[in-house]
Structure formats: C-alpha cells, structure tokens
Amino acid sequence: NNVCIRNIGRLFFQTLVHLLKGNIGTGLLGLPLAVKNAGIVVGPISLLIMGIIAVHCMDILVKCSHHLSTKMRKPFMDYGDAMQYGLEVGPIPFLRRHSIWGRWIVDLFLIITQLGFCCVYFVFLTDNVKQVVQAANGTTTNCNYNETVVLSPTFDSRLYMLCFLPFITLLVFIRNLKYLAPWSLAANVAMLISLIMIYQYIGIHYPVTLPYEASFKTYPLFFGTAIFAFEGIGVVLPLENKMQKPRSFRTVLFLGMIIVTVLYISLGTIGYLQFGDNIGASITLNLPNCWLYQAVKLLYSFGIFITYAVQFYVPAEILVPLAVSRVSERWMLAVDLLCRTGLVILTCLLAILIPELDLVISLVGSISSSALALILPPILEIFAFYSDGLPWWAIAKNIIISIIGFVGFVTGTYVSIQEIVLRNSIKNTLNFTASGIL
Numbered sequence: 001n002n003v004c005i006r007n008i009g010r011l012f013f014q015t016l017v018h019l020l021k022g023n024i025g026t027g028l029l030g031l032p033l034a035v036k037n038a039g040i041v042v043g044p045i046s047l048l049i050m051g052i053i054a055v056h057c058m059d060i061l062v063k064c065s066h067h068l069s070t071k072m073r074k075p076f077m078d079y080g081d082a083m084q085y086g087l088e089v090g091p092i093p094f095l096r097r098h099s100i101w102g103r104w105i106v107d108l109f110l111i112i113t114q115l116g117f118c119c120v121y122f123v124f125l126t127d128n129v130k131q132v133v134q135a136a137n138g139t140t141t142n143c144n145y146n147e148t149v150v151l152s153p154t155f156d157s158r159l160y161m162l163c164f165l166p167f168i169t170l171l172v173f174i175r176n177l178k179y180l181a182p183w184s185l186a187a188n189v190a191m192l193i194s195l196i197m198i199y200q201y202i203g204i205h206y207p208v209t210l211p212y213e214a215s216f217k218t219y220p221l222f223f224g225t226a227i228f229a230f231e232g233i234g235v236v237l238p239l240e241n242k243m244q245k246p247r248s249f250r251t252v253l254f255l256g257m258i259i260v261t262v263l264y265i266s267l268g269t270i271g272y273l274q275f276g277d278n279i280g281a282s283i284t285l286n287l288p289n290c291w292l293y294q295a296v297k298l299l300y301s302f303g304i305f306i307t308y309a310v311q312f313y314v315p316a317e318i319l320v321p322l323a324v325s326r327v328s329e330r331w332m333l334a335v336d337l338l339c340r341t342g343l344v345i346l347t348c349l350l351a352i353l354i355p356e357l358d359l360v361i362s363l364v365g366s367i368s369s370s371a372l373a374l375i376l377p378p379i380l381e382i383f384a385f386y387s388d389g390l391p392w393w394a395i396a397k398n399i400i401i402s403i404i405g406f407v408g409f410v411t412g413t414y415v416s417i418q419e420i421v422l423r424n425s426i427k428n429t430l431n432f433t434a435s436g437i438l
Contacts, residue, residue, distance in 0.1 A: 050230060
C-alpha cells in the first residue's frame with residue numbers, strides 16, 4: 001500500500017509539473033506588455049477572468065472526454081476524438097454525417113498553434129541573443145542599476161534566424177521524445193532559474209502615473225497575448241490519460257492552473273509596474289546589461305531552444321505520417337526528415353516575415369489559441385450532452401464563452417495584422433529616408 005501511495009504521489013507530481021510546463025513559456029514573459037495594453041487595473045482583472053474561463057474550458061474538455069468515452073466505449077479520447085464523437089452524438093444530422101470534420105478542425109488549429117509557437121521561439125531567440133551580442137562590449141558586473149550601454153552594430157535580426165535554422169533542424173531530427181527527456185529537464189531547470197532571477201530583480205514599485213485602463217484599440221492585443229499564454233489545453237487529455245487515477249486529474253488541473261494564473265498576474269503586473277511604458281515585448285529585454293542578467297537571457301533562450309522540439313512534436317506527428325505513408329519503405333526515413341526540415345524552414349520564414357515578438361504572440365493567440373481554448377470546448381459540451389439534456393443556463397453560459405472567444409479571435413487578429421502592417425510601413429519609410437540621406 002505504501003509503495004502504491006508513493007507511486008500515485010509521484011505521478012501526481014509529474015503530471016502537475018508537465019501541466020505547468022505546458023502553460024509556461026514565452027507567453028509568460030510577454031504579459032507585462034499585455035498588461036500595458038489593457039491598463040494596470042484592467043489588465044490583472046482581465047487576466048484573472050481569462051484564467052477562470054480557460055480553466056473552466058479545460059474542465060469542460062475533461063468532462064466531455066469522460067462522458068463520450070463511456071458512451072462510445074473508448075478507453076481514451078484526445079481532443080480530436082472528443083470533437084469528432086461530440087458531433088456524432090449531437091443534434092445536427094449534417095454534422096453527425098460529417099463528424100470527422102471535428103477532428104480535422106481540432107488538428108488544423110493544433111498545427112497552427114504549435115507551428116505558431118515555433119515561429120515565436122525563432123523571434124524570441126533572435127531578440128534575446130542579439131541583445132546580448134550587441135551589449136557584449138559594454139556589459140558590466142554591476143547589476144544594481146541598468147547602465148546606458150552603447151550597443152555595438154551587429155547582424156540584421158533575420159540573419160540571426162537563419163543562423164539558428166540549421167541547429168533547430170538538427171534538433172527536430174530527434175524523432176523520439178524519450179531521447180529529448182534529459183534535455184527537456186535541463187531546459188525546465190534553466191527556465192525556472194531564469195524566472196526566479198527575473199522575480200528577484202523586478203521587486204515591487206508603485207508609480208502613480210500608469211493608466212488604470214488603456215485604449216480600447218490595444219485591448220485586442222492584450223487578449224491575443226493572454227490567451228496565447230493560457231493555451232495549454234492541448235496537453236490536458238494526454239496528461240490525464242497517463243495518470244493511474246484519471247478521475248483525480250481535476251485536482252491536478254485546478255492546482256496547476258491556480259499556480260499558473262497567480263504567476264501570470266504577478267509577473268504581468270509587477271513587470272509593468274517596474275518598467276512602465278518602456279516595457280519590451282519580452283521582459284527579459286528590459287533586464288540590466290550585466291553578466292548575471294545576460295546569463296539569464298541566455299538560460300531562458302536555451303530553454304526555449306529545447307522546447308521548440310517539444311512543441312514541434314505535435315504538428316510533426318499529424319503531418320509527417322501523411323507524407324511517409326505515400327512512399328515505399330525505402331524512402332520513408334528520407335521523406336520523414338525532409339518533411340521535418342520543410343516545417344522548420346516554414347516557421348523560420350514566417351518569423352522572418354514578421355520579426356515582431358509581441359505581435360506574433362498576439363496573432364497566434366488570437367487565431368488559434370482562442371479557438372482551442374475558448375470557442376470549441378463550450379460548443380463540444382452542448383453537442384456531447386445534447387441527448388442527456390443540458391440546463392438552459394449551461395447552454396447560455398457556453399454560448400457566451402464561445403462568443404467571447406470569437407470576438408477575441410476577430411478583433412485580436414485584425415488589430416495584430418493592422419499593427420504588423422503599420423510597423424512594416426514605418427520601418428520601410430525609415431529605411432528609405434536613411435538611404436536617401438546616404
């Protein structure tokens with residue numbers, strides 16, 4: 001009995017750690033800027049509300065998976081399975097006949113989300129490593145204040161991305177996550193140390209000049225960044241399936257997401273209070289130019305570099321088998337590696353086209369994370385429990401959540417694209433002016 005209890009406790013802890021890892025990444029470091037886009041009062045309150053809704057949607061997904069597994073006599077369902085079988089038992093005959101569309105929609109948004117994460121990682125790595133290189137000659141050992149450092153000229157950001165390309169390509173050639181496990185553990189430790197050092201530096205400040213609420217025009221950017229950060233719904237069902245007692249997963253889910261929400265609100269709020277209007281797309285870009293905090297940037301960058309392979313695993317598992325199944329056994333390995341290389345090049349090219357970290361995060365969050373985390377789970381509950389009868393208030397609640405997700409999807413995508421076009425036009429104008437002066 002003692003051995004059994006220890007094993008259950010160990011699995012509980014491991015599942016909690018994986019849940020935290022699935023939700024904590026580059027989105028966390030972009031939350032101070034997100035709070036700026038919402039306001040110092042509106043931002044934290046909105047993060048709390050979004051956290052509650054996101055956790056509720058994760059719980060809906062788990063509940064629907066249990067219900068449909070029993071109903072369809074399946075031992076386990078992933079997100080795509082749940083959506084497919086939910087449509088199959090739903091009220092609309094057309095969707096019952098085409099229930100496979102549910103799986104296709106989930107797979108499509110999972111691919112967009114995960115490849116979007118990978119694009120963000122390219123931009124994050126570039127911004128942080130480039131800053132370390134630019135400030136190398138002026139980096140000091142004094143971390144008490146941020147000295148003004150004359151940045152040395154260096155390569156264009158897009159060249160940094162191309163430099164990372166071959167190394168990331170070799171990394172994703174590791175097709176079995178088992179071999180990535182030690183590196184993933186090292187990445188987790190590196191990111192944890194970096195977060196501790198960031199919290200240690202920012203402290204608590206209370207400037208009175210920060211606006212309580214920001215312009216409504218920038219709120220969609222807040223929404224995209226926040227939902228990008230909260231989008232860990234893809235790992236929920238796989239983690240639940242690995243537990244010896246899946247029914248106890250809700251405890252892990254609520255505990256883990258409480259930790260995540262507190263972390264998000266605290267870093268977003270304190271980070272904005274510390275740096276005010278000067279806050280960067282990632283809070284790491286505001287750290288002092290001393291060796292200690294330059295090491296923090298490199299540590300977190302190492303963690304993100306390894307995490308690229310973990311995030312890449314999901315779209316690779318969906319897309320690569322489709323290509324490999326069409327060739328003979330002789331060519332399977334070559335096609336497998338070619339597909340992986342092509343997908344990495346695609347994420348690199350997209351990052352080169354939009355090298356704006358905050359806008360890429362907001363765009364990916366608005367397009368795909370809002371669909372997976374907010375729009376689809378409430379719709380799934382309505383369909384899955386249709387024959388059992390849902391109370392009117394549950395249906396109304398689900399419709400409201402899906403509408404919130406859809407409004408965020410539309411406005412966040414529109415404003416992100418608008419800002420991308422605006423920044424590119426400003427850059428082109430400055431480049432044209434500079435070339436004219438020369």
